[in-house]
Amino acid sequence: MTRTAVAGVLVALLLPTGCQRESRRFEAPAGAVVPPPPVRMSELQPTVATPHQTIAPRYEVNARALAEGKRLYSWYNCNGCHANGGGDKGPALMDDVWVYGSEPANIYATIVEGRPNGMPSFGGHIPDEQVWQLAAYVRSMSGLVPKDAAPSRDDAIQAKPSENRTPPAQPVMAAPASSSERSQ
Amino acid sequence: MTAAAATPIAVQRVAVDAARLPNHAFGHQSVMWWGTVGIMAIEGTAFALTVFMYFYVWTRVDAWPPDALPPELRWGTLNVAILLASVLPNYYTKRAAERYDLRGVRIGMVVCLLFGAAFIAVRALEFTTLNVSWDTNAYGSAVYLLLGLHTTHLVTDVADTAVLGTLMFTGPLDRSRFVDVSENALYWNFVVAAWLPIYAVLYLMPRWL
Amino acid sequence: MSADGSAGTLAAHPGRDRPAYSARERYGGWVDEPGLLGALATIDHKRVGVRFITTAFGFFVLGGLLAGLMRLQLSRPDSTLIGPDLYNQLFTVHGTTMMFVFAVPIMQAMGVYFVPLMVGARDIAFPRMIAYAYWVYLFGGAMLFVALALNIGPDAGWFSYTPLAGPQYGVGKRSDFWAQLITFTEVSGLLVAVSVITTIFKLRAPGMTLNRMPLFVWALLITSFMIVFALPSVMMASTALILDRLVGTHFYNQAEGGDALLWQHLFWFFGHPEVYFIFLPGLGFVSTIVGTFSRRPVFGYVAVVLSMIATGFLSFGLWVHHMFATNVPELGKSFFTAASMVIAIPTATQIFCWIATLWTGRIVLKTPLLFVLGFFFILVLGGLTGIMLAAVPLDLQIHDTFFVVAHLHYVLIGGGVFPLFGAFYYWFPKVTGRMLNETLGRWNFWLFFIGFNVAFFPMHILGLQGMPRRVYTYAAESGWGTLNLISSLGAVLIVVSVLLFVINVVRSRRRGTAAGPDPWGASTLEWATSSPPPPGNFHPQLAVNGREPLWEPDGVSGRVDGLTNDPPEVLVTTLLDASPHHRRAVPAPTIWPLLAAIATTVMFVSSIFTPWAVVWGSIPIAIALIAWFWPTREEAAKHRKRELPA
Amino acid sequence: MTGFAGRRGGHRRRTTRRIALTPVVFPMAAIAAPLQDALQPAGPQAGHIHALWLLMLGVCALVFVAVVAALLVALRHAPRGDVATAADTQALTRDESTVRRSVGAAIAVSVALLLLLFGATVVTDRALAQLPLTDAVHIRLTGHQWWWEATYDDPEPANVFATANELHVPVGRPVVLSLEASDVIHSFWVPNLHGKKDLIPGRTATIAFRADAPGVYRGQCAEFCGYQHAKMALLVIAESPQQYDQWLARSRASALPPPDATAQRGQQVFLRSTCAMCHAVGGTPANGKHAPDLTHVASRQTLAAGALRNEPAALAAWIIDPQQIKPGANMPAHALAPADLLALVAYLGTLQ
Numbered sequence A: 001m002t003r004t005a006v007a008g009v010l011v012a013l014l015l016p017t018g019c020q021r022e023s024r025r026f027e028a029p030a031g032a033v034v035p036p037p038p039v040r041m042s043e044l045q046p047t048v049a050t051p052h053q054t055i056a057p058r059y060e061v062n063a064r065a066l067a068e069g070k071r072l073y074s075w076y077n078c079n080g081c082h083a084n085g086g087g088d089k090g091p092a093l094m095d096d097v098w099v100y101g102s103e104p105a106n107i108y109a110t111i112v113e114g115r116p117n118g119m120p121s122f123g124g125h126i127p128d129e130q131v132w133q134l135a136a137y138v139r140s141m142s143g144l145v146p147k148d149a150a151p152s153r154d155d156a157i158q159a160k161p162s163e164n165r166t167p168p169a170q171p172v173m174a175a176p177a178s179s180s181e182r183s184q
Numbered sequence B: 001m002t003a004a005a006a007t008p009i010a011v012q013r014v015a016v017d018a019a020r021l022p023n024h025a026f027g028h029q030s031v032m033w034w035g036t037v038g039i040m041a042i043e044g045t046a047f048a049l050t051v052f053m054y055f056y057v058w059t060r061v062d063a064w065p066p067d068a069l070p071p072e073l074r075w076g077t078l079n080v081a082i083l084l085a086s087v088l089p090n091y092y093t094k095r096a097a098e099r100y101d102l103r104g105v106r107i108g109m110v111v112c113l114l115f116g117a118a119f120i121a122v123r124a125l126e127f128t129t130l131n132v133s134w135d136t137n138a139y140g141s142a143v144y145l146l147l148g149l150h151t152t153h154l155v156t157d158v159a160d161t162a163v164l165g166t167l168m169f170t171g172p173l174d175r176s177r178f179v180d181v182s183e184n185a186l187y188w189n190f191v192v193a194a195w196l197p198i199y200a201v202l203y204l205m206p207r208w209l
Numbered sequence C: 001m002s003a004d005g006s007a008g009t010l011a012a013h014p015g016r017d018r019p020a021y022s023a024r025e026r027y028g029g030w031v032d033e034p035g036l037l038g039a040l041a042t043i044d045h046k047r048v049g050v051r052f053i054t055t056a057f058g059f060f061v062l063g064g065l066l067a068g069l070m071r072l073q074l075s076r077p078d079s080t081l082i083g084p085d086l087y088n089q090l091f092t093v094h095g096t097t098m099m100f101v102f103a104v105p106i107m108q109a110m111g112v113y114f115v116p117l118m119v120g121a122r123d124i125a126f127p128r129m130i131a132y133a134y135w136v137y138l139f140g141g142a143m144l145f146v147a148l149a150l151n152i153g154p155d156a157g158w159f160s161y162t163p164l165a166g167p168q169y170g171v172g173k174r175s176d177f178w179a180q181l182i183t184f185t186e187v188s189g190l191l192v193a194v195s196v197i198t199t200i201f202k203l204r205a206p207g208m209t210l211n212r213m214p215l216f217v218w219a220l221l222i223t224s225f226m227i228v229f230a231l232p233s234v235m236m237a238s239t240a241l242i243l244d245r246l247v248g249t250h251f252y253n254q255a256e257g258g259d260a261l262l263w264q265h266l267f268w269f270f271g272h273p274e275v276y277f278i279f280l281p282g283l284g285f286v287s288t289i290v291g292t293f294s295r296r297p298v299f300g301y302v303a304v305v306l307s308m309i310a311t312g313f314l315s316f317g318l319w320v321h322h323m324f325a326t327n328v329p330e331l332g333k334s335f336f337t338a339a340s341m342v343i344a345i346p347t348a349t350q351i352f353c354w355i356a357t358l359w360t361g362r363i364v365l366k367t368p369l370l371f372v373l374g375f376f377f378i379l380v381l382g383g384l385t386g387i388m389l390a391a392v393p394l395d396l397q398i399h400d401t402f403f404v405v406a407h408l409h410y411v412l413i414g415g416g417v418f419p420l421f422g423a424f425y426y427w428f429p430k431v432t433g434r435m436l437n438e439t440l441g442r443w444n445f446w447l448f449f450i451g452f453n454v455a456f457f458p459m460h461i462l463g464l465q466g467m468p469r470r471v472y473t474y475a476a477e478s479g480w481g482t483l484n485l486i487s488s489l490g491a492v493l494i495v496v497s498v499l500l501f502v503i504n505v506v507r508s509r510r511r512g513t514a515a516g517p518d519p520w521g522a523s524t525l526e527w528a529t530s531s532p533p534p535p536g537n538f539h540p541q542l543a544v545n546g547r548e549p550l551w552e553p554d555g556v557s558g559r560v561d562g563l564t565n566d567p568p569e570v571l572v573t574t575l576l577d578a579s580p581h582h583r584r585a586v587p588a589p590t591i592w593p594l595l596a597a598i599a600t601t602v603m604f605v606s607s608i609f610t611p612w613a614v615v616w617g618s619i620p621i622a623i624a625l626i627a628w629f630w631p632t633r634e635e636a637a638k639h640r641k642r643e644l645p646a
Numbered sequence D: 001m002t003g004f005a006g007r008r009g010g011h012r013r014r015t016t017r018r019i020a021l022t023p024v025v026f027p028m029a030a031i032a033a034p035l036q037d038a039l040q041p042a043g044p045q046a047g048h049i050h051a052l053w054l055l056m057l058g059v060c061a062l063v064f065v066a067v068v069a070a071l072l073v074a075l076r077h078a079p080r081g082d083v084a085t086a087a088d089t090q091a092l093t094r095d096e097s098t099v100r101r102s103v104g105a106a107i108a109v110s111v112a113l114l115l116l117l118f119g120a121t122v123v124t125d126r127a128l129a130q131l132p133l134t135d136a137v138h139i140r141l142t143g144h145q146w147w148w149e150a151t152y153d154d155p156e157p158a159n160v161f162a163t164a165n166e167l168h169v170p171v172g173r174p175v176v177l178s179l180e181a182s183d184v185i186h187s188f189w190v191p192n193l194h195g196k197k198d199l200i201p202g203r204t205a206t207i208a209f210r211a212d213a214p215g216v217y218r219g220q221c222a223e224f225c226g227y228q229h230a231k232m233a234l235l236v237i238a239e240s241p242q243q244y245d246q247w248l249a250r251s252r253a254s255a256l257p258p259p260d261a262t263a264q265r266g267q268q269v270f271l272r273s274t275c276a277m278c279h280a281v282g283g284t285p286a287n288g289k290h291a292p293d294l295t296h297v298a299s300r301q302t303l304a305a306g307a308l309r310n311e312p313a314a315l316a317a318w319i320i321d322p323q324q325i326k327p328g329a330n331m332p333a334h335a336l337a338p339a340d341l342l343a344l345v346a347y348l349g350t351l352q
Helices: A002-022 A055-060 A063-075 A104-113 A128-141 B031-060 B073-098 B102-128 B138-170 B176-208 C002-012 C020-030 C035-041 C045-074 C084-118 C127-149 C174-202 C215-247 C260-293 C301-317 C330-342 C344-360 C367-390 C392-398 C402-432 C438-464 C481-511 C592-606 C613-629 C633-641 D004-018 D044-077 D097-129 D241-252 D261-272 D312-320 D338-349
Strands: B014-017 C541-544 C556-561 C569-573 C580-585 D137-144 D147-152 D161-164 D166-170 D174-181 D186-188 D197-199 D205-210 D215-220 D233-239
Touching (some): A002 A063, A055 A063, B014 C541, B031 B138, B031 C174, B031 C260, B073 B102, B073 B176, B102 B138, B138 C613, C045 C481, C084 C127, C084 C215, C084 C402, C127 C174, C174 C215, C174 C592, C215 C260, C260 C301, C260 C344, C301 C330, C330 C344, C330 C367, C344 D044, C367 C438, C392 C438, C392 D044, C392 D097, C402 C438, C592 C613, D044 D205, D137 D197, D161 D241, D174 D197, D233 D241, D312 D338
Parallel strands (some): D166 D233
Antiparallel strands (some): D137 D147, D215 D233
């Protein structure tokens, strides 16, 4: 009797967060079923139509998507230029400054199309699903995703407080900074 | 008669007449004492294990303390002094309680409370002079866990003293409440006794190891 | 007598259509208010105990159903019925439930109900604490299954090894829920342990010296001491884990001076004794049942007691045998091998003593004894495979395989659950006043016994054939299909058998034959009061003069006068020889333990999401505890009335 | 590995649905299922343990039978009573010396047997520690979620090479594995050759064994390591020294350039799609370090850490959607056009 009551209350409390945060989506994204165009044989990168915003939130609130994004961030060597978010050859990602927009779709476009001053285009090299995961993770670096879904610290040398402890930094738009300014 | 019926085997012979016995007792004869000692055993084990974790980390790194200065001595040492001093009013309170000396208990508990408050204040300063943060490395984590654990006991016992002290002023009272006072004093001795080894680990080990 | 029996029933089950005043008159302050509020406020160790036992059994059924799902998935190779994500949650929650939420709590719950009765006390020590412990336990267990229902079920195994359960690889909040569940069960288990120890040391009936205590009471005493010293270990471990995950400490981060093995040491330093928290009370049940059903005192009382104490000590010296596959120094290994083998001796001693008891006794072959005989068969087998696992080289082959799954179920179900079912059949009449049905009982036993062996024996072979634990599927060409199918079929039998038991309980509670105070002609004090016992247990309390009070001619030396029911008073006796020392008034029923438990639950669950919950969450707890502690004027007045003139 | 027939069929159906692969008939392989059984030792280490097992089994069976027999005799011997039977309270005072003696004897026997078993354990431990390690093969084995990376050490840096999920070892020569983990704890276990050894992040463990009989021995991760703990297998292929040396030579060489147009396109697909982000192929720009080295993938018996047999349809199915086969694995699904997929599979097929 009491147990069911308590269970009820807890369900009510957790239902909104629980499922979305915890779901693990292993199955292939819808794209895989429809045969896509052949792999490009040139480095020229056509502008991709920015997919509509609604996909993004699905990744923002999902712990596994964010964790995957974090893994890929190093696997795909994003830290080669952006370091652990502090920035190096590439701009910092953990601050509030956004050159090409802070919306997931902007980040998606940046990764897929590439940007001047050295950001290569990963279109075709990184599957859509993973680009979205990366975009979500990049936002978590400046605290723009729910704390309860954001990644905790890695089992590695401590570089900076983990994403789930990063205070949100209100995005501000800024002009591209020259690499010299950046490296300070 | 009706009562006797609840125990099917009818017993005529009276083995014990409890009416002649007191309705409370001090020290290890009292049930409260065993409760307090039980809790002390549990928390003592917890302290011991945390110290074990501290030294386990020590075996894993070459320099000690790893990339950090040892905690600064002043506040921690001051706290040793305060705690040792607090043993006296604490002892006085215990004795007063066992004499049912309400006035003595009131004075004693107020003094103990002041000591507790002072200790908590200094403890707050202690946290600022550890020279390490819980997320610096495993050493920092162990230091914070150890100090945090002891602080928790400190705060709970001071709160406990405050409540009991208030009761001593407002009532309602009966003599068995003096047993609670004496057990509360016992628990404070445990908090003191626990602090000395923890102080040695936190403040002296980083300098000796 | 029957009137008192029914009065007891009335107090134990409120809302029956009987006038409450009759009970009030007889038992004064021992009686709860009628109705829901009275039920929520009760601190009667019998009502709380029954709740405790029922709840734990409910979790046993839930955990068993999860196991059923796992057997369903494994019954054929390459099964895609259940994916890895769900399967990992299933076996984690199954293990966590059975170890933390069923086995240990139900053993303690049996203690909460029966220890005061068996030592002839009118109440348990710290009854309000017991009520609080129950509520915390209930909410904690409920939280685990709510989490599972919300797909937040822990999925890193009941042992929750880091780094898999750590901040980087334990994605989401699943392991945090696991860590907090541990904290819940900690709090509950430790409080019950302290209360049981105090009851046994200070509330025994006059004349019940230590060497006259029933063997079950000894078992609970030793278990409670082990709990006091072992549980803090997993408490610190899980606290460090949730700190790593939530605020970025580095206890288990090898890159910052931490170590994954630190977790394993802390966990198994608790985890191995835990097996004996489950096993020792089981031995207590066996001693009780063997004695009663062979119509003689258990042979070798002292040997049995010393064996249990030895087991208690040794169980702290063999945790590393769970870690032989990690690099532990060779010398250490042979020490832990020796310890793990030596611990077989005390158990063997007890088994020989029981066989001797049966041999020289007059056997009454009722269901409780049947379950004990089943215990012999299964536990001995499990113990022997335990010796195999203690040998480092052999352990390297069978560790973490289905061989271990078989072994641990033989030990825990054989050593814990079979005696427990025996105890259910044995004490059901005491708790309800009615007998369980004997025919159903025999079906219950044989189905369980056969089903168990069919389900778990093949796992030994599977393990040797190379099937690791915790796999959600296996390939057809591994050749493990047939044995797995057989095992799954055995599981079906177990389910049926447990179902029969539930039916038996439900039918017998209402329509079972009336038991009377002592249906088995047993010797211990709980049978000296009516079934079910009235509020306050004994009116009057009895003084004893022997180890088997109800068997020996002058086993009961007389009665205790001068204890009032209003305020309800218990007699406090001395530690060793239980001579009367003073009276103690027990507190009145109150709703505050429940409210404190709710506040505690809010804090624990919130702290999964924000560390600050520990700060603001403790304020309502403090308020509840103060209200709980603060005496009322009438209470104080009553106490003053009972004081001796200074 | 005939058991894979049904599963292969499954893949064929899926792939035909996905991409217009004309069903191909594969010859049933004549390889026997690899051994994974602690009871069939194929080397000294597993042999010693097996001997200990037989002793333990014997002694324990004996004890079990004795105890159960004693119990049954007791049940037959003792008279029946009922709950009304007066309890035999004299037993509290009576001197039951016969019973005490027999119980004492039983305990003494148990102690003796335990000492025997303990002795046997120590002896076996010694024997395991004394495996001669002269001219041992040294391999670094790293556990990843959920595959095995093997690096064959060699004094000559150019000769060091990496492979995955498949160890080749020479029969009769000792093998020393140094074990590490890159993420969570795994455990190396090839029952026919030796017991387990854990791979723990931040620590290095070693295990030494020897295969005395040629054959394919299957091992499986034995410490729960996450979603695909069940499908993290590796094969140890024990072969004659000559075969082993040939294999070494083949493995040290980098991949040959693609022989035909299809394979060339396949290589382009490999380099320009996601593959090259994680996988390495010796002799090409692809040098990803996060996934199995594919330089000689075609020469391996299995794919995806033993989850699949290594043949084109299975490979195609794996590339298109690994999550169907190993849900939770780190390899993403790849939306490839049919032609690209065929080319890619063909190219990987040339990496002998």
